Amino acid sequence: MKYKTFLSGAAAMLAIAAVSTARADITLRHALTGETLDLSFAKKGGNTDKFKQFMQTGKNPYNGDAEAIKKGESLYMTGCSGCHGHEAEGKLGPGLADDYWTYPRNATDVGLFEVLFGGANGMMGPQYVTFSTDEMLHIMAFIRHIYKGDPKKADWLK
Numbered sequence: 189m190k191y192k193t194f195l196s197g198a199a200a201m202l203a204i205a206a207v208s209t210a211r212a213d214i215t216l217r218h219a220l221t222g223e224t225l226d227l228s229f230a231k232k233g234g235n236t237d238k239f240k241q242f243m244q245t246g247k248n249p250y251n252g253d254a255e256a257i258k259k260g261e262s263l264y265m266t267g268c269s270g271c272h273g274h275e276a277e278g279k280l281g282p283g284l285a286d287d288y289w290t291y292p293r294n295a296t297d298v299g300l301f302e303v304l305f306g307g308a309n310g311m312m313g314p315q316y317v318t319f320s321t322d323e324m325l326h327i328m329a330f331i332r333h334i335y336k337g338d339p340k341k342a343d344w345l346k
């Protein structure tokens with residue numbers, strides 16, 4: 189019995205090692221359906237080095253980057269503030285600067301990207317229609333920058 193547990197543990201570790209050496213990339217899934225997001229729908233020009241880095245690490249390389257945050261703010265004002273409010277305080281759509289999420293995945297960069305790219309319910313349509321994947325990372329950096337929630341719940345920093 190004990191030996192068997194050891195064996196399955198070892199097998200799991202081997203499997204993890206195999207996966208991480210074969211493919212470092214993350215898999216992006218739709219927030220509602222769980223289906224893999226098809227990045228071939230993405231607007232041209234978004235497959236930048238920073239986006240490639242995000243696809244490797246699952247971390248937004250623009251977080252904390254003052255210039256990127258500024259650009260993200262202006263994109264946010266164009267494409268998101270009408271529904272989410274100028275300070276992401278919530279309007280037609282929920283607030284994005286606090287630590288309550290309808291979809292808890294939004295506390296991670298991968299989760300937030302998935303909701304932006306693939307959309308969620310109702311008025312929250314897929315944003316790939318309007319923004320490139322690189323632009324989405326800029327918007328995300330702005331949203332993280334204006335975060336007013338509990339720092340302990342900021343999973344993207346972990």
Ligand code: HEC
Pocket residue numbers: 264267268269270271272280281282283284288289290291292294300303304308309310311312313315319327
């Ligand atoms: C036409 C209005 C509209 C626009 C434009 C819009 N949203 Fe939304 N958004 C919504 C609504 C409504 C919801 C709630 C959907 C749901 O609960 O499934 C939502 C949900 C979200 C969520 C999930 C929040 C949570 O609590 O889990 C995020 C993140 C989000 N939007 C970010 C954005 C960003 C960033 C943009 C701009 C790129 C944007 N939205 C543009 C209306 C909009």
